[in-house]
Amino acid sequence: MKHIQVVTVALLVVGLFWSAPDGQASREELMADRGQIKVYSLATGEYILSEKVVKTEQEWRQLLTPKQYHILREQGTERAFTGGTWDNKEYGIYRCAGCGLDLYHSSTKYKSGTGWPSFYQPVAEENVSIREDRSFFTVRNELVCSRCGGHLGHVFADGPQPTGKRHCINAASLVFVKLDR
Ligand SMILES: [Zn+2]
Incomplete structure (x- = not known):
């Protein structure tokens, strides 16, 4: 009997410290990330409260194309x-390909000559978050969608006025929605 008890305790301990396989967030981690954020909606023309979009890596894989x-x-x-909208000059909204959040308006898109869609500002500072990126032996400012955390691109300080910022974005991170003027 004693032996069985020891095995049971050992299994419980393993269970307590068992973490989900690599790249797979546990239910607890996902719940901790949930919460409401304030973002700007171009459709309503005002700030709204929106649930953060949290999914497992497996769910993202099902939702997105391999490139996205x-x-x-x-x-x-x-x-x-190579991105579909790097040279797009149509009037409309660029939304997050992961969660559909409004990120950029075509009126802030400009020709940067880089071959990536470039904007001098997002629809609102709240919609696009900046993270420090230390990959490739340099420090850059990574841009991520505030609602789903999806990687968009990077921001640099060589953009045009009025902001002087260049938001260099992967076209695959965006979905373009044409609007009537
Ligand atoms: Zn998103």
Whole structure:
């Protein structure tokens, strides 16, 4: 009997410290990330409270194309001049390909010559968050969607006025929605 008790205790201890396999957030971790954030909605023209979008890596894989998954969830970068909207001049909204949040308006898009969609500002500072990125032996400011945490691109200080910022974004991170003027 004693032996069985020891085995039971051992299993319980293993259970307590068992963490989900790599790349798979546990239910507790996901719940801790949930919460409401204030974001700007172009459709309503005002700030709204929105639930953060939290999914497991497996759910993201099902939702996104392999290219979108690589860029949004693995901080990938598409080759310059290959993204669908790098040269798009139509009037409309660029939304997050992961969660649909409004990120950029075409009126702030400009020709940067880089081969990636470039904007001098997001629809609101709240919608796009900045994170320090120390990959590739340099420090850059990574841009992520505030609602789902998807990787968008990077921000640099060589953009045009009025902000002087260049939001260099992967076209695969965005979905363009054409609007009537
Ligand atoms: Zn998003």
